[in-house]
Amino acid sequence: MKAIIADDEMHLAEDLRHRLNKLWPELQITSVVHDGVAAAIALAEIKPDIAFLDICMPGQSGLNVARSATGDCRVVFVTAYDDHAVQAFEQAAVDYLLKPVSDERLARCVERLQQRSIAEPDALLARLQKLLAVVSPEKTESLRWLRVQVGQSVRMVAVEEVCYFQSADKYTTVLTRDAELLLRTPLKELIEQLDAKQFWQVHRGTVVNARQIVSAHHNLLGKVFLTLHDRLEKIAVSRKFSHLFRQM
Template sequence: MPTALIAEDEELLAAHLRQELTTLWPALQISAMASHGQEAVDLALKHQPDICFFDIRMPGLTGLEAAAVLADEWPQNKPFPLLVFVTAYDQYALQAFERAAVDYVLKPVQRERLSQTVGRLQTALSQRQPAPQALDAALAQLRGLLASAGGADRATALANEPSGAVGANAGSATSASGPLLRHLQVGVGDSIVMLPVDQIVYLEAADKYVRVLTAEQEYLVRISLRELLPQLDTARFWQVHRGHIVQVDAIDRVVRDESGRLTLKFRQRPEKLAVSRMYAHLFKAL
């Protein structure tokens, strides 16, 4: 029997989706229910369902972030679950889902629309790819969605940024969404350090802050990694993990272990950073 996980933080909506799925697809077994993103990842790894219904907006990890974490931790010998995102109406999000060929259903869930999704899932399960190919296909879809989400986050960050709050943009490079940061304005005691982004080795998510590490110093900036990333030059700053962004020029080498996992070593820092599956495609030897 096919199995599914439902991740939805609103209890009534989760119960409604479960009931509708039971009516439309009696053979489908709901193996787990999660109320937030990290619980969704944990239960999916435990039960290894065939399908995951992820609410796109959940406490902690969003549905998209939970799917990315799940892809990084999923056993390579198991076919990756088919993904369906549950979302409120948002034209930008719907266009992103359609471009990435990822199925979605709108809140409140309508039986007719959910019936179409069920039909697609049944067909996809009957034509399921072997485990490695299924994971590769899911990673490609999620990369496309993350890229689209990054564009939206960049526009939001620029629109909400107070003048001079994050960095000095005058004369900086630009993208389609606006100027890119040249400096971070970092509060240190009663001073503000104007830190050139060229000096950054890597950035690390730290609760409501970002740790900014240079060759010799460490700073804390009160901003999330999600908000900061869209303001950086993505040709120079690469996200290599959900919690890490690195400056490419600061990397000395990339080491691959026996399982195929990648680890970064820096020229001027002793730390080593793991590269998640989501971003491993960035590093290819010529």
């Protein structure tokens, strides 16, 4: 069987390819592309049996690309939607991989693919579009500014200047290059407003600005720690998210 992977986040696409090779050595991943136009071309030229498509890509969305898939090609969407959307997808039996993709979820997806039990593209697309209309009727712009109370004044902090966010009970600690500020918003709520392509959750209570990551270090116990450009402390990565840094 042949497969293609389309994801504009190159490191995630390569990580998915690497883990699929381990889980399903017989599967031939013939193309890894990083935009919707290239994905549509790969579908037409390669005619794969399986297509792993990111939903949000430059050029064309994964939904639009999937419309050009033949009846013999099964589509697995890669999404970054929140838990409520994920529950809806589960109930509708739509197959997807939620970023960051856990080992357990990928293994279940491979098993279903091997059993040929995934919905055909037309049915999958119809269900997904119906769910998106309910769960996410319109895509809101990602948060760009934070309003942080400092004494008797309010400080405006550009989100792109944040090195990482750390959960602090019902609040969130905002760590920039030269400051530690307390935001009166729980991290769980804040995550939903951040650009998932730039801010990666690496621990239950930690979200890191990907542009700040210099390297990932694996210690003798297999734990992963991140080095950032503008902060001296090392950032711990939980096992759930360690696969994001396997090739770093």
